[in-house]
Amino acid sequence: MNSPLRGDCLLSNSGTLTLVQVTDAHLMAAEGGRLLNVDTDDSLAAVLELVVANTAAPDGLLITGDIAGDGASDAYQRLARALDVVPAPSFWLPGNHDDCDESEVGREHFIRTITNPHWLIVMLDSQQADAVGGYLSASELDALSQAVDRANQEGKHLLVALHHPLHPVGCDWLDPQRVANSAAFELEVQRCRQQVVVIAGHVHQESDQQSTGIRYLTTPSTCIQFAPNQVNFKVDNQAPGYRWLRLAPSGEVETGVERVTDREFPVDLDSGGYL
Numbered sequence: 379m380n381s382p383l384r385g386d387c388l389l390s391n392s393g394t395l396t397l398v399q400v401t402d403a404h405l406m407a408a409e410g411g412r413l414l415n416v417d418t419d420d421s422l423a424a425v426l427e428l429v430v431a432n433t434a435a436p437d438g439l440l441i442t443g444d445i446a447g448d449g450a451s452d453a454y455q456r457l458a459r460a461l462d463v464v465p466a467p468s469f470w471l472p473g474n475h476d477d478c479d480e481s482e483v484g485r486e487h488f489i490r491t492i493t494n495p496h497w498l499i500v501m502l503d504s505q506q507a508d509a510v511g512g513y514l515s516a517s518e519l520d521a522l523s524q525a526v527d528r529a530n531q532e533g534k535h536l537l538v539a540l541h542h543p544l545h546p547v548g549c550d551w552l553d554p555q556r557v558a559n560s561a562a563f564e565l566e567v568q569r570c571r572q573q574v575v576v577i578a579g580h581v582h583q584e585s586d587q588q589s590t591g592i593r594y595l596t597t598p599s600t601c602i603q604f605a606p607n608q609v610n611f612k613v614d615n616q617a618p619g620y621r622w623l624r625l626a627p628s629g630e631v632e633t634g635v636e637r638v639t640d641r642e643f644p645v646d647l648d649s650g651g652y653l
Contacts, residue, residue: 381503381518382478382488387467389494391437392627397499398429398464399539399621401442401579402599404475405453413447414613415646418601419456421618424638425600426463432636433622436466438492440499442579442597443473443541454478458487472505473541473580474512490521493534496627500525502540504557512542512557512580519559522566535573535629543578543596547585550609555580567592573629577621583614584621584635597621598635602645613645 389395403422404413411418429436439461446453461468470487472478478488492499502522504512514522522538529536544560546553557563567574574592582604585596598619605614619637626632 381515382472382485383490383501383503383521385489386491386493387469387489389437389492392495394627395438395494395497395623395625396433396436397623397625398433398436398439398466399442399577399579399597399623400425400429400439400600401541401597402444402473402582402601403457404444404447404599404601405456406447407450407452409452409456411447414602416601416643418447419460421638421643422457422460422600424641424643425618425620426460428636428638429464429620436464436622437494438466439464439468440501440539440577441468441470441487442539442577443471443505444475444579445470445473446476448475469499469501471501471539471541472503474505474510476505491525496534497537497625498525498529498532498534499537499539502538504540504542511555512540514557514559514563519562519566522563526566526570530569530571533572535625536567536570536575537623537625538567538574538576540576540578542580543585543594544576545587545589545594547581547583547596548607549581549604551611552581552604564590564592573631575623575625575631577623584619586633593631595621595633598637601643613647615645617641618643
């Protein structure tokens with residue numbers, strides 16, 4: 379499978395970058411489609427309303443995969459329309475539920491690297507054909523290696539975005555789905571001489587871990603949430619949300635998660651299983 383990621387984008391902000399991570403929207407084939415009874419278009423809209431209300435003038439949005447619930451091309455068109463409410467460029471990644479070859483909309487969003495004078499952001503495709511779990515192909519590891527080299531040459535900090543997480547989050551049923559060749563990833567990022575932060579989706583829950591000086595973050599879904607620390611599949615009653623990040627020129631990172639609080643999105647397990 380060839381990655382859709384191409385090209386480079388320069389962000390004009392030369393100071394602290396404010397970014398928003400939106401992930402795992404699972405937009406279904408038709409508008410108003412439901413996942414475990416949650417209208418995923420509606421829950422995405424609620425999260426984006428929260429972004430507009432709480433995150434002043436973000437410099438960019440990182441959309442880290444599972445845009446579609448079933449690979450339907452209309453999901454990508456609807457995401458593009460939904461994102462119009464946020465006055466910022468958006469950069470997209472495929473997840474295991476996506477079929478980006480089906481989509482003729484949003485190709486300009488699948489950018490490999492995003493930069494400002496102090497930070498380099500590299501987007502990696504961890505999708506495997508016909509598989510739920512993550513893996514970084516030789517070409518993706520090469521893209522990472524080039525990004526690390528460039529960050530070192532230009533004296534920039536590095537933010538890596540991908541769909542699948544690199545580390546276990548404490549859910550026995552989810553953890554085998556993380557990037558299978560995470561050791562190869564870690565060998566590359568450990569070469570970076572500046573700050574390194576890694577953000578991922580897929581697990582529908584927030585986590586914040588440190589390993590060998592690198593910070594690994596995961597983020598809630600804009601629709602259903604997975605309960606933390608579970609042996610078997612279980613949904614959580616927490617609300618949809620997003621992650622914000624402020625990346626300072628010094629390499630200092632401030633980040634947090636915001637969740638929708640003024641509405642409820644009740645889950646119905648009998649309406650159709652997630653797995």
